[in-house]
Amino acid sequence: GGWEAIATFPCVDNLWVIAPGYIRESYPPQLTMRGGLCHIDPDDYHRIGFPYQRYRCES
Structure with missing residues (x-):
């Protein structure tokens, strides 16, 4: 996997x-x-022909 x-x-x-x-x-x-470390932002999932998701990160 690419993750x-x-x-x-x-x-x-x-x-x-x-x-x-x-x-x-x-x-x-x-x-x-x-x-x-980056945590998923459950309010920032979108789909415009393809899905994309935001992660908020902290160093």
């Missing part, structure tokens, strides 16, 4: 994940980035 690759990226304040074929429940509740 492990995110751990190699530097931490940001907000991470938007675009994952074609995913539904809201498919996104992991948290993601680890280099130097920080």
